[in-house]
Amino acid sequence: MAAFFTSLTPMQIAFFVNFFFQITFFIGIIKSKKYGESSSVASQLLIVSFLVQFVLSILMASELSHRK
Structure with a gap:
């Protein structure tokens, strides 16, 4: 299992x-x-998860563009 990670x-x-x-x-x-x-907790969860997804999508796109 550790080898997988x-x-x-x-x-x-x-x-x-x-x-x-x-x-x-x-x-x-x-x-x-x-x-x-x-519900402030739900809205904060939405904002944080959206920001993390946005940053990760930028990182993944830049990683893909460097592979070419």
């Missing part, structure tokens, strides 16, 4: 982290719908 490339790690934050993004959407838009 040490063999991951930075691109794969960014993909898994991005996938995790997409899940938290949808959880934040569900919670904000369930508890109303005034």
